[in-house]
Amino acid sequence: MNILDDLKLQYKLGGIAMRVIYWNIACFLVSLVFFYQYSIGQFAFPSWLALSSDPQSFLFRPWTFLTYAFFHDGFFHLLFNMLVLNFASNLFMTFFTQKQYLGLYILGAIFSGVAFALSFYFLNIAGSIVGASAAIMAILVATTTYQPLMNVRLMFFGNVKLWHITAVILVLDLMQFRLDNTGGHISHLAGAIFGFIYIKLLQNGTDLSIIISKTLDFFTNLFRKSPSTPFTKVHKNYKKPTEKVTSRIVTKDKTQQQIDEILDKISQSGYDCLTKEEKEFLFKAGK
Secondary structure (H helix, E strand, O other), rough: OOOOHHHHHHHHHHHHHHHHHHHHHHHHHOOOOOEEEEEOOOOOOOOOOOOOOOHHHHHOOOOOHHHHHHHOOHHHHHHHHHHHHHHHHHHHOOOOHHHHHHHHHHHHHHHHHHHHHHHHHOOOHHHHHHHOOOHHHHHHHHHHOOOOOEEEEEOEEEEEEHHHHHHHHHHHHHHOOOOOOOOHHHHHHHHHHHHHHHHHHHOOOOOOHHHHHHHHHHHHHHHHHOOOOOOOOOOOOOOOOOOHHHHHHHHHHHHHHHHHHHHHHHHOOOHHOHHHHHHHHHHHOOO
């Protein structure tokens, strides 16, 4: 099995968490081809992919509230996010379903994107963001909210509580809030808040991921070709037609009646008075 076949097998059997990682990597490779400015060594994402804080941009491109969460502006940005996503995904999938995972990833990204756009708009700051960090934080904080005391074994640190890891990441975000990438840190914290809200609502019987599941099911069924009605073989019971007794009786009566008429004619006028047809009929009837 070559590397390509191995990747295909991992994608097929890895579940939704592995597929989301593959989607992020695929988007990064596409952006390297189309959006990377090699002359200046930076990405230049178009406004129809990156999420902009400009209302004229995101109001007419609402899909950017989701597309931004699959693109990254550097290899190490992608690498770090995918490592954390893989870590958080393995923990999340221990307790929840694949549909809940995908729903939380998408809703976390949208919620965080809205928080970023609104905060930058009211702060009168122009900017745009890309990256899966906000959606990843939603998954990590959701798992931590559900099982905060879960033991996680880390290299060089041994066993630590899950909430310790999440707390360190959140504190680092807060410390860098006004240093650089303010929009990114706002979206990270918004993702964390959404992950917390998601679990609390889920524990009260409300699963927000159903919104995404039903939406995806609707479009899947919309474009799915309806199966044609299979040919149904009808078995007919061909019975040998029943001979009608009445028909036999009628036929016999008519024949006998004709014979009787011929016999009466013979008795009255003799055999020679019969016509040729009557003689032949009487001959056949006598056999």
